[in-house]
Amino acid sequence: MAAGIVNIRRDVDDKFYRYRMPVLLTKIEGKGNGIKTVIPNMSDVARALSRPPTYTTKFFGCELGAQTSFDEKNDRYIVNGAHDAIRLRELLDGFIDKFVLCRSCKNPETDLIILKSGRTEDIVRDCKACGERTGVDMRHKLTTFIVKNPPKNPKKSKKNAKGEANGNGGGVHASAPDVPGDDENDGDDGGESDDELTKKIKAEAADLNTETKLAKEDWSADTSAEAVKARVKALEGSVAGLSLTPAGGLGDDDSDEDADSPYAQFGRWVEENRDDDDIGAVQIYKKAQEFGVEKKHKTVLVLVQALFTEDVVKEIETYKALLAKMVTSEKHQKALLGGIERLVGLTHPELIPSVPKILMALYQTDIIEEEVVMQWGTxxxxxxxxxxxxxxxxxxxxxxxxxxxxxxxxxxDDEE
Known part of the structure; x- marks a missing residue:
């Protein structure tokens, strides 16, 4: 039975909208008390939403007050009673809004994650487009079913093979052609050890209380290419890699859904503390160091999204010493620009007209180089x-x- 294709967000009329799904089909079977509604293409619809078909079927049952049954082996999903396709399509829109769309950017490219804190369990939507994590309404009956039947992670089985092939510890979309592995090409060419760097940063930080003092320090003394390579190499074995997907997803070696990865923890800490007057650039750097990711180019991507707001131009000036300390290679610059893309393109689209000012601020503080930004811009x-x-x-x-x-x-012209 053929089905048409519609936008996942049916309120979006754009025929070029990239997120599409099959039209939900229904088939009434049986008579009397045995009448039931079979959804023959439930698997196809659920696959487009990146959700198990059992979730959508159970959601219909919760909303309709009807019993449901599913035979995953034979791809058969049933809601007891006679329900027309229009009604179920309306309910599907409700499921998409409550359990698929990111509450922040309304993008459907999300994963469900179950977070446990003591005896409490919460379900959040982890958005691969904007990086936000937004909770679902835990009062809905479906949440009990989801907690008891947690989402499987089919990506795990593919990670090791892809990780070895790409040198990035895995990742969902290994197709991004210009995303190298987690510093896989960084050789061990010498330089001081990470322990020595730790001692030095702690010693320097002890006397620094404001960003003004930070800006006066000579933080560039130990960031030569050789020293950076050596320290990154030393950290490779202990720090989880972060995979960047075409949609902007963040993950780590253990799981793309691991809320406790060092990158996720660092990003949350920065976002929660950025408005605290007692938290400055030094503290942010030290926190990155605590998580062992202060020299990773992917940390810059997280930092930009967590630290900057609509006042990004002023904030670049405030945190220029921190950026100079953390942006030490072409990879770091590309990650920085990627973070700016997400910041202005997804989180604060009103800032898009300010992109030239943002780039100028980064360029004038020597954070980005001309060749890198020209390549990025074209x-x-x-x-x-x-x-x-x-x-x-x-x-x-x-x-x-x-x-x-x-x-x-x-x-x-001047040279001529």
Missing amino acids: HVSKKYVDKEVSKKVRKASEPFLKWLEEADDDES
């Missing part, structure tokens, strides 16, 4: 956001890129 990518958002951000960057080109032309 190559649309869906690594961190979807392609349409990527186009908008890069389109907005054109005045800055043009300024760079003209500055180069002026320098060439």
